[in-house]
Amino acid sequence: xxxxxxxxxxxxxxxxxxxxxxxxxxxxxxxxxxxxxxxxxxxxxxxxxxxxxxxxxxxxxxxxxxxxxxxxxxxxxxxxxxxxxxxxxxxxxxxxxxxxxxxxxxxxxxxxxxxxxxxxxxxxxxxxxxxxxxxxxxxxxxxxxxxxxxxxxxxxxxxxxxxxxxxxxxxxxxxxxxxxxxxxxxxxxxxxxxxxxxxxxxxxxxxxxxxxxxxxxxxxxxxxxxxxxxxxxxxxxxxxxxxxxxxxxxxxxxxxxxxxxxxxxxxxxxxxxxxxxxxxxxxxxxxxxxxxxxxxxxxxxxxxxxxxxxxxxxxxxxxxxxxxxxxxxxxxxxxxxxxxxxxxxxxxxxxxxxxxxxxxxxxxxxxxxxxxxxxxxxxxxxxxxxxxxxxxxxxxxxxxxxxxxxxxxxxxxxxxxxxxxxxxxxxxxxxxxxxxxxxxxxxxxxxxxxxxxxxxxxxxxxxxxxxxxxxxxxxxxxxxxxxxxxxxxxxxxxx
Amino acid sequence: xxxxxxxxxxxxxxxxxxxxxxxxxxxxxxxxxxxxxxxxxxxxxxxxxxxxxxxxxxxxxxxxxxxxxxxxxxxxxxxxxxxxxxxxxxxxxxxxxxxxxxxxxxxxxxxxxxxxxxxxxxxxxxxxxxxxxxxxxxxxxxxx
Numbered sequence: 001x002x003x004x005x006x007x008x009x010x011x012x013x014x015x016x017x018x019x020x021x022x023x024x025x026x027x028x029x030x031x032x033x034x035x036x037x038x039x040x041x042x043x044x045x046x047x048x049x050x051x052x053x054x055x056x057x058x059x060x061x062x063x064x065x066x067x068x069x070x071x072x073x074x075x076x077x078x079x080x081x082x083x084x085x086x087x088x089x090x091x092x093x094x095x096x097x098x099x100x101x102x103x104x105x106x107x108x109x110x111x112x113x114x115x116x117x118x119x120x121x122x123x124x125x126x127x128x129x130x131x132x133x134x135x136x137x138x139x140x141x142x143x144x145x146x147x148x149x150x151x152x153x154x155x156x157x158x159x160x161x162x163x164x165x166x167x168x169x170x171x172x173x174x175x176x177x178x179x180x181x182x183x184x185x186x187x188x189x190x191x192x193x194x195x196x197x198x199x200x201x202x203x204x205x206x207x208x209x210x211x212x213x214x215x216x217x218x219x220x221x222x223x224x225x226x227x228x229x230x231x232x233x234x235x236x237x238x239x240x241x242x243x244x245x246x247x248x249x250x251x252x253x254x255x256x257x258x259x260x261x262x263x264x265x266x267x268x269x270x271x272x273x274x275x276x277x278x279x280x281x282x283x284x285x286x287x288x289x290x291x292x293x294x295x296x297x298x299x300x301x302x303x304x305x306x307x308x309x310x311x312x313x314x315x316x317x318x319x320x321x322x323x324x325x326x327x328x329x330x331x332x333x334x335x336x337x338x339x340x341x342x343x344x345x346x347x348x349x350x351x352x353x354x355x356x357x358x359x360x361x362x363x364x365x366x367x368x369x370x371x372x373x374x375x376x377x378x379x380x381x382x383x384x385x386x387x388x389x390x391x392x393x394x395x396x397x398x399x400x401x402x403x404x405x406x407x408x409x410x411x412x413x414x415x416x417x418x419x420x421x422x423x424x425x426x427x428x429x430x431x432x433x434x435x436x437x438x439x440x441x442x443x444x445x446x447x448x449x450x451x452x453x454x455x456x457x458x459x460x461x462x463x464x465x466x467x468x469x470x471x472x473x474x475x476x477x478x479x480x481x482x483x484x485x486x487x488x489x490x491x492x493x494x495x
Numbered sequence: 496x497x498x499x500x501x502x503x504x505x506x507x508x509x510x511x512x513x514x515x516x517x518x519x520x521x522x523x524x525x526x527x528x529x530x531x532x533x534x535x536x537x538x539x540x541x542x543x544x545x546x547x548x549x550x551x552x553x554x555x556x557x558x559x560x561x562x563x564x565x566x567x568x569x570x571x572x573x574x575x576x577x578x579x580x581x582x583x584x585x586x587x588x589x590x591x592x593x594x595x596x597x598x599x600x601x602x603x604x605x606x607x608x609x610x611x612x613x614x615x616x617x618x619x620x621x622x623x624x625x626x627x628x629x630x631x632x633x634x635x636x637x638x639x
Binding site for chain 1: 567621638
């Protein structure tokens with residue numbers, strides 16, 4: 001009996017011998033078989049063995065099979081084995097050449113992303129209050145599996161408004177300011193959103209999760225700037241040595257997962273309808289210009305907008321929490337959104353292909369946009385510095401803020417890494433953590449952690465991740481994103 | 496309480512996966528449901544006082560697709576009803592693309608149930624639903 005498994009045997013494994021260094025820290029996998037473009041991986045000698053240890057590169061090769069893919073199937077230095085696309089994967093397709101959009105190139109957590117809030121508080125001001133601050137955030141921003149109820153249950157109509165308006169929905173209801181929207185990628189809204197393309201189940205799941213953290217690798221982190229690499233850009237971003245920051249990592253919650261699931265189902269039929277041959281069913285896709293492709297992009301935009309509204313509400317709840325603990329107003333604490341970036345998305349953007357500017361569908365799956373300052377999408381206040389790129393590390397070490405560049409625009413469709421990247425599976429991490437008190441270990445490293453579940457803490461322990469400094473350094477060395485500051489965590493809330 | 500199924504956890508960097516064996520197709524599907532919920536919360540901690548009849552439609556002759564639809568339906572029950580499932584009784588499995596089943600479980604209770612992992616979805620990546628000389632083999636990678 002056929003089980004529809006025609007695609008399984010076609011993936012090919014990739015070894016060191018398949019990689020050619022074409023520039024400093026840039027490795028190429030030559031076109032072979034059904035690949036339409038070569039693969040390109042950003043990594044140094046230190047990161048390569050980790051990258052070769054899982055199936056991430058095989059997935060770079062698989063993505064190179066997508067119809068209409070242009071220039072390269074790209075991998076950022078935080079690449080690791082995902083499903084369909086690798087995490088840390090970037091690929092752009094040209095709709096005028098039959099280019100496709102693939103829900104697997106965005107993932108289930110559509111517009112999972114990060115936002116960074118700066119403040120005028122000094123590290124010394126908060127050091128005695130960290131457990132109190134972490135408890136307050138944990139209490140005021142619902143965390144953990146299926147967390148709900150941050151702002152009351154929304155009607156279905158409200159959810160549709162959230163999906164159409166994005167972060168603005170929150171701002172018009174008193175959660176934040178116009179400046180917040182200016183400091184959010186795309187203004188916190190993709191105008192291509194069409195709520196009628198989102199199914200009932202997704203809407204239902206969205207009713208109670210605006211303003212909630214969720215679980216897994218999502219977090220809220222209070223930290224401080226512990227190293228400045230570029231004074232001018234840091235000052236433009238409002239970040240100064242020793243000043244306290246708040247970082248929030250979350251996405252579109254159950255609504256986004258449902259949109260992805262629903263459209264992967266649609267795409268299974270589309271692949272057949274358009275005669276698309278793929279090495280992995282999770283890459284199921286449809287031409288951007290097809291009815292299925294257009295419907296997915298409209299629904300995906302709805303989920304992306306929901307995620308922006310979610311992070312906007314979470315930030316406001318978190319700011320209020322901090323204000324209460326520190327017994328000062330937000331203005332007195334100088335709490336100000338630096339930027340909000342998404343790292344799971346497909347966007348229509350103009351990029352150069354063979355010296356011509358084309359409208360491409362850029363998939364970023366665990367990758368951050370990194371545009372230079374003079375790009376139309378970058379707010380005026382960051383013209384001189386470039387778009388802030390937020391790169392969270394693991395709980396125990398550091399996070400980074402970098403700045404987007406023209407090199408990124410020229411080489412990676414304006415994309416950069418999104419984090420440290422896992423090296424250890426969740427199962428291995430749980431085993432490695434067995435019998436250890438991770439919360440105590442982290443406390444000794446100067447980080448106070450509260451988590452909804454013990455398992456999450458184990459799975460997200462620092463040694464489960466690559467060294468984020470190595471990842472960020474590759475991006476800096478290759479000129480993709482310039483290092484601006486390093487952040488050190490003081491207190492973390494894990495979902 | 497449910498009975499914990501036998502399966503192997505696949506060592507995937509970002510996500511979790513399972514591989515299981517079953518002597519026939521119906522038990523392969525039932526066991527896949529059991530494995531997924533056992534990853535979320537050990538089945539022997541879940542009661543079975545709650546039940547629901549579910550119907551799942553897939554594509555004809557595409558068991559992989561039917562498997563993902565089945566697991567997605569069970570996950571939807573988990574998130575929408577806040578229910579943990581422990582027992583899966585398939586009444587009808589048509590390879591033409593249809594499953595009718597009665598599933599049993601209980602409402603999630605944070606005080607008693609240690610939820611180990613949030614499963615966002617069952618993916619098509621590396622998916623297997625294959626008949627071998629030794630019986631059926633199912634492999635699923637879950638996005639967590």
